[in-house]
Amino acid sequence: MALLQIQSVEKRFGGLRAVDGVSMDVQQGELLGLIGPNGSGKTTLLNVLSGHMAADAGEVLLDGRSVLGLNPTQLTRLGVLRMFQMTRVFNRVSAFDNLVVCGLAMGLDEAKAGARAVELLEELQLTHVMHLDGGQLSGGQKKLLEFGACFMVPPRIALLDEPFAAVHPVMKETMAAFIKRRNASGQTFILVSHDMPVVVELCARSVCMNAGKVLADGPTQEVLNGVAVIEAYLGEQAHEGHEHG
Numbered sequence: 001m002a003l004l005q006i007q008s009v010e011k012r013f014g015g016l017r018a019v020d021g022v023s024m025d026v027q028q029g030e031l032l033g034l035i036g037p038n039g040s041g042k043t044t045l046l047n048v049l050s051g052h053m054a055a056d057a058g059e060v061l062l063d064g065r066s067v068l069g070l071n072p073t074q075l076t077r078l079g080v081l082r083m084f085q086m087t088r089v090f091n092r093v094s095a096f097d098n099l100v101v102c103g104l105a106m107g108l109d110e111a112k113a114g115a116r117a118v119e120l121l122e123e124l125q126l127t128h129v130m131h132l133d134g135g136q137l138s139g140g141q142k143k144l145l146e147f148g149a150c151f152m153v154p155p156r157i158a159l160l161d162e163p164f165a166a167v168h169p170v171m172k173e174t175m176a177a178f179i180k181r182r183n184a185s186g187q188t189f190i191l192v193s194h195d196m197p198v199v200v201e202l203c204a205r206s207v208c209m210n211a212g213k214v215l216a217d218g219p220t221q222e223v224l225n226g227v228a229v230i231e232a233y234l235g236e237q238a239h240e241g242h243e244h245g
């Protein structure tokens with residue numbers, strides 16, 4: 001059985017079908033790419049999966065159990081963890097304590113939380129700034145710290161929404177390597193990204209959405225080479241004016 005089963009999920013905003021009957025399975029240990037032009041419904045789908053938005057129809061099963069309608073706190077407890085496009089760290093607390101606080105909130109004891117924090121800071125190449133306040137870190141370092149916070153207790157599935165957007169290339173490498181390593185040791189992810197080279201490198205399989213629907217689902221390179229997918233991206237260019245960041 002798939003770890004996560006998404007079945008005919010719908011989310012409307014007034015007359016707009018932002019997510020329009022989306023179905024896909026995510027297997028345990030998979031690193032699934034979720035791509036598609038701006039406004040295709042990727043973030044909205046993640047919002048539904050993480051409980052930040054209520055779906056209008058459909059079903060979501062985690063380990064075969066319905067989780068649709070649970071709130072973000074309940075879903076986090078079950079191991080569905082969402083990382084946002086906007087970075088959230090505690091500005092007036094050290095990088096180290098940022099991680100410890102998250103660890104404690106996730107149920108670790110202080111010794112364990114401290115040890116995990118040290119390991120993660122090392123892995124994310126933040127050891128040299130561990131005693132600086134969160135607010136003193138660069139944008140990219142904050143993003144890395146947020147990554148660390150999410151993995152103090154590894155989730156069942158991590159939902160990443162454009163983690164590389166506006167991040168310095170060096171930190172992007174660190175982040176991509178982190179995702180790759182975690183996935184190699186069994187961590188399941190859905191990765192939303194417009195960075196196609198990274199998606200190709202990291203994700204064996206990708207789903208492409210367009211106008212709220214699944215346009216293609218399969219091996220990443222095949223999905224990217226599909227005519228419908230290429231046309232969807234060309235259509236986006238024809239409509240220009242869409243910022244991205």
Ligand SMILES: Nc1ncnc2c1ncn2[C@@H]1O[C@H](COP(=O)(O)OP(=O)(O)OP(=O)(O)O)[C@@H](O)[C@H]1O
Nearest residue numbers: 013016017018036037038039040041042043044045
């Ligand atoms: N809270 C909201 N209220 C109304 N419309 C919304 C809301 N959130 C998203 N939308 C609309 O739903 C559609 C899907 O948006 P969504 O943000 O899910 O797309 P996306 O694939 O994440 O795009 P991007 O790649 O630009 O991040 C868009 O037309 C968007 O304008």
Ligand SMILES: [Mg+2]
Nearest residue numbers: 042043044161
């Ligand atoms: Mg989005």
